[in-house]
Amino acid sequence: MIGGKKKCIGLIFGGESNEHEVSISSAKTVFQAFNAQINKERFTVEAFYINKYGDWLDSDISEKILIGEIENNKTKKQEIFNQEKINFLEGIEFQNIDVWFPLLHGFNGEDGSIHGLLRFTKKPIVGCGILGSALGMDKILMKTIFSNLKLPQVNYLVFQNEDLNDEEVKNKFINEISKELNFPVFVKPSNSGSSLGISKVRNESEILQALEKAREIDPRILVEEGLEVREIECGIIGNTKLFPSVIGEVKYESDWYDYDSKYHSNNKITIPAKIDSKITKEIKEIAIQSCRALNIFGFARVDFFLEKSSDKIFINEINTIPGFTKNSMFPMLWKASGLNIEQLVAKLVDISLGL
């Protein structure tokens, strides 16, 4: 059987996070890319769908979701393997997987949890490991490391695990924010994604509500000075050597890139972004430097702000498992850089194998 020589890719998607549907769309794109003629000779795919309860489904059902035969939300709990059993992967066959490709976003997917679990299988993983994933997910630690490197960032304050029900603590925070930062400010949970839990605060009277909203997602909170910005993104792939893609810009109709504008409107992506070549070069350098600092490799998307009034760049964040749908920035950046989606997925596997 030629299959003996083929690499079997374990594609994991879905997941408990609020980015469940995006993950399914991303996985559909990647599944098709591995099954394209040019990749069929080299790869087979086994799919692993994790439903919204966190239960893993076997590869037959998972594949049906990817080819659109079953709708994810119609899956009944009885049909799946339940994590209440001690061995929650019971019935999930993963012995024949050669390389894991986790395409989960957010909680339990992008924060290093799945990478920790997969490490027990002793198989290579597309993307970075536990440390890079955890750091890329945690805005406070990510910014602390960027500060150490003196990378350009917006001014920010950190509030960790404080009791917001205490009047004194509350007033102290509000005073500190008003004193140290210029309005508007962005209040963010340290661990989140898709702009969930983030508020743009225009004056002192709105701070408390924003802190409470962020705290519902994470008691560790970041408050940043808000600027008028263009949003610029750069893809990274590689292992010991990291390569930057061309740079793209995303424009939206709303005031800022909130949850609704991320998923429900017609955003305009421009690749390459129309920016000065000197700034482009600097963005690529910072993208590589920041990934190195956080031990992020394999693939990632590094997001920047370009202040409209000054043309100054600020690093915003790194996404260790960026969206991979047909309309996502990451595959589009690589297409413009000379790797179409089929070549890109194959390249990511090669990188994980050290080829």
Ligand SMILES: Nc1ncnc2c1ncn2[C@@H]1O[C@H](COP(=O)(O)OP(=O)(O)O)[C@@H](O)[C@H]1O
């Ligand atoms: N300091 C800031 N200045 C201007 N806009 C900001 C700032 N921080 C966040 N935003 C807006 O909020 C969006 C989401 O913030 P971000 O930190 O990237 O969170 P997420 O990890 O959920 O994507 C950004 O893409 C941008 O539109």
Ligand SMILES: [Mg+2]
């Ligand atoms: Mg973002």
